[in-house]
Amino acid sequence: MDLEQEVIDGVWDSLKITNRESVLNLDSRVLKEVDPDSTPGAFSKEQCLLETESLRLELGILQEKLHAQAKSSVLLILQGLDTAGKDGTIRRVFDGTNPQGVTVSGFKAPTELELSHDFLWRIHSKCPVNGMITIFNRSHYxxxxxxxxxxxLPQEALERRARSIEEFEENLQNNGTRILRVFLHISYREQAERLLSRIDVEKKHWKFSAADLQTRSHWPEFQRAYSAMISRTSDHHRPWHVVPADHKWYRDWAVMSMVVRLLREMAPEYPEVTLPDVDGLRRELLGVIDKAKKHSNGKNSKSTSN
Incomplete structure (x- = not known):
């Protein structure tokens, strides 16, 4: 059974940020007002795990319809500090979808070639075509x-980038791409535990980078920067959603709920196809099947007689 729309809407509304500021303000308190350990809209862990499975089935159907219809697309932008769970969210939210209709692009530090272009140059070619869901693991932000x-960079240059991003995303939306922007909000303590796990557990060593600790040493600066960015670029038409991410089960449920809500709103349908001479096609195929059966039976009877 599909999850009640009221529940989906409740998650969407409780996590969205719409208190827009006209400039990048490092005094913004957006992230301070969201507890990373909280679970807004969730009744219990057990209930969320059950609902996640239901949502996974529905997401698979909606994604197939979107892909078949091929008239619009979805761009999910995932941002978050190291260990916030971007990879895990992508893996668990979309593991019930058809890989042919989903693409993932990650954006690390720009290369020398990318730096020689406008900062949005490397983003353009990764945006979704009609029928696709594209996930950005980090992004132009x-x-x-x-x-x-x-x-x-000076404030003026940063404001120019913010305006360029707004124009870029508006152009995407005008051309049929629906954008969902999500910030996975993890606590300082939880990040420490996850980084420690990457050091202590051998099979997680590949995930660890000394750069993670360097970024962590600038935790207050990044918290202020994200708060400023979210409050500067969020509005009612294209809000940011800040998802408390200390609990992985909640994080996955919340993100999946929002993706399903967006697709429900888009309401994709299988395209109507008119087949020429359906009865004739059916007779032809039945004839082929009948002929194949007779051929198979003939081979079997010869084998038995021998």
């Missing part, structure tokens, strides 16, 4: 967050 946190 890195080009706003990092210089904002480290104060490597």
């Amino acid at each position: 890195e080009d706003l967050i990092v210089p904002l946190a480290y104060q490597t």
Whole structure:
């Protein structure tokens, strides 16, 4: 059974940020007002796990319809500090979808070639075509967050980037791409535990990078930068959603709920196809099947007689 729309809407509304500011304000308190350990809209862990399975089935159907109809697309932008769970969210939310209709792009530090172009240059080619769901594991917002946190660009340049991002995303939406922007909000303590796990558990060693600790040493700066970015670029038409991410089961349930809500709103349907001479096609195929059966039976009877 599909999860009640009221529950889906409740998650959407409780996590969205719409208190927009006209400039990048490092005094914004957006993230301070969200407890990473909280679970807004969730009744219990057990209930959420059951609902996640129901949502997974529905998401698979909606994604197939979107892919078949091929008239619009979805862009899910996932942002979050190291260990917030971007990879895990992608893996668990979309493991019931058809891989042919879902793409994932990650954006690390730009290469020398990418730096020689406009900061949005590397993003354009990764945007979804009609019928696709594309997930950005980090995104063009890195080009706003990092210089904002480290104060490597003047305010005027940062504001230009913010305006460029708004125009870029507006153009995507005008061409049929629905955008869902999600920030996975993890606590300082929980991040420490997950980083420690990457050190202590051998099979997780590949996930660990010394750069994670360098970024962690600038935790306050990144919290302020994300708060400023979210409050500057969020509005009622294209809000950011801040998802408390200390509990993985809640994080997955919340993100999946929002993806399903967006697709329900888009209401994709299988395209209507008119087949020419359906009765004739059916007779032809039945004839082929009948002929194959007779051929198979003939081979079997010869084998028996021998």
